[in-house]
Amino acid sequence: MAKRKVGAAPTVYDVAGSAGVSIATVSRAIRSPDSVTPATRERVEEAIQRLGYVPSASARALADRRTGAYGLLLPGFDDIEDAVEPVPSDGAVRITDDRGSRSPVGGAPLYFDEVLRGAEVEAWRHGSALLVAVRRGQRQDISGRVDGLAVFGRAMSEEAIGQVARRMPVVLIADEQAAPEIDSVSVDNARGMRAVVEHVVGVLGIRDLAYLAGPKDSPDDAVRRHGFAEALAAHGVDRRRLRMRHGDFGRARAAAVAAELLAERVPRALLCANDQSALGALDAIHAAGLRVPEDILVTGFDGIEAGGYASPPITTVRQPMRALGGAAIRALEARIADPTAPPQHLTLSVEVLLRESCPPTL
């Protein structure tokens, strides 16, 4: 058995030595098994097993001039730096009265998680790895490690995106404000919201609606709001009777805003820009002693899990989150395959899930 420095990972040289062939043959046996004699291949494979050899992705990347990895850049959250201090168990278990309050976890993480999984699966199919980074200071040094970058709109400044795009393929995720020259994948926010209005106004015949929007600077919110207004106009609903307030996509703020709205006058239906807001609206509605859907209908948007567990379960527009992640990676692959193709902008379709908060019929 060949001796080698202990502690150091075995290399092609070790394998070659151990199998009695050249390093080139080892490389071939691994990359294109058909190009070597079955006998040689077997000896190489044995040596690999024996040594526990794993190819160095770095060396391979250097020689190949491609890393075999894609990057996914997630937006950061304000609280992202918190709560990572591990608290070793000291035997005591803290007990907290959590009634009324809620754990601060928002719905957004689930959304990203699903996109991440879709992206990971697609990358894997392509034989690539997925590098995940969360936006923070300017350290976009991840760009030296990947062949392409999928970026959530809010995760990077337009300028930085342009900078990185000079060097490698970049695809924007869920950002319909996308720079027109950069590939993008997003979901059909406008049509989704229109379909909801269609149901409420067209099917249920309700014309007294209010809208609980998200933050004013959110592109997603803008598109949904627009879809809402447009559909309403199509039905000839008087714009002036329409009431709308801005929240921040968060549950707590939504509850406060909804409470104001209800205090003014209770609309027959309250459409919310996302599920978190709808959950907040539900809080306010219950606090006001109103019933859903009897007194007021509520709808959300996104399709987060918690929406289905609310009481009543919330009607929502489900985004194809996993597909979104997969599509982003595919866009990167396509761009690498053909760098000169015109920019692609893919829009995925959404699905309305009618649940108790705004049922199929009244």
Add this chain to the structure above:
Amino acid sequence: MAKRKVGAAPTVYDVAGSAGVSIATVSRAIRSPDSVTPATRERVEEAIQRLGYVPSASARALADRRTGAYGLLLPGFDDIEDAVEPVPSDGAVRITDDRGSRSPVGGAPLYFDEVLRGAEVEAWRHGSALLVAVRRGQRQDISGRVDGLAVFGRAMSEEAIGQVARRMPVVLIADEQAAPEIDSVSVDNARGMRAVVEHVVGVLGIRDLAYLAGPKDSPDDAVRRHGFAEALAAHGVDRRRLRMRHGDFGRARAAAVAAELLAERVPRALLCANDQSALGALDAIHAAGLRVPEDILVTGFDGIEAGGYASPPITTVRQPMRALGGAAIRALEARIADPTAPPQHLTLSVEVLLRESCPPTL
């Protein structure tokens, strides 16, 4: 301005040429700015800006003999390959009656997402990147790309773990069955469950409990179950009066199992091995026309978001998920810093959140 091959990313050579220095100096100016003259440093920095140079992580890794990245291996789910086919929007929005049914997304993803974020932040603090992979066929080729691997117990066979551990630091996450010689981080499942029993039996004075367990092969479940039984024994509750059933940690199965249990006889309290199961139990309880907490108390475990949105909100044991991810990466860093230290097994403390389904007092 220096000409260079277009399309190819600039290298140290380009920067050196453009700045009129040697590549060694470029490297120094980047790695240890103090080791070069301020004037030189500035010229190098200018050249870097001008060229849009980004160091190649691969080349650096090769020279350094470390990749500057950690890997996180997540368990796969059966449905993970599904639903990644992007459906381009054709203008039509499907509308589905989703009452009663629920979207199939489980609570697990959220859990992993939080762990992932904790790990990413910690890796970033350490100047490293985080590579994410989901368990699939034997392709654990990710091990050639990272300096250490954090693995969820179920994500890799013991054998495979041992194999990888021969080559690089490995830390097991949330797997108390951990091989004793491999570092691990987990949460205090046993104490968490004991604290719940303590509350139900000790504080609320209830002695008629049932337990809804998870799958028989889950280490997490085993530990929680053990904590439950132990605490009960400590209070002298008759083991034979104790009823327990196994579910699969999923909501649907839990509902079915809980229904059987209730049909037999309704216990005063039903403790569940995780939140998903508790949600399922709630389904069965409501279907049976029983009220929570008046007729029966329910508790879960994990602290997933949906638990707080259920009606009533579910009392649970919150795991420090983000801290868990951070701790895993720290363990890797520690192991790299001192490869000879004895194996570390860190247990993080949990917190009981008392909510309406099992309130502080009756």
Add this chain to the structure above:
DNA sequence: GTGAAAGCGCTAACAG
């Protein structure tokens, strides 16, 4: 303080 040169582990011509 700076430059020359020798690798890091692997791939891909190019010969044989």
Add this chain to the structure above:
DNA sequence: CTGTTAGCGCTTTCAC
């Protein structure tokens, strides 16, 4: 089919 060899881009002695 297999071996030799020249890089891939960067870090790091070792001289100067």
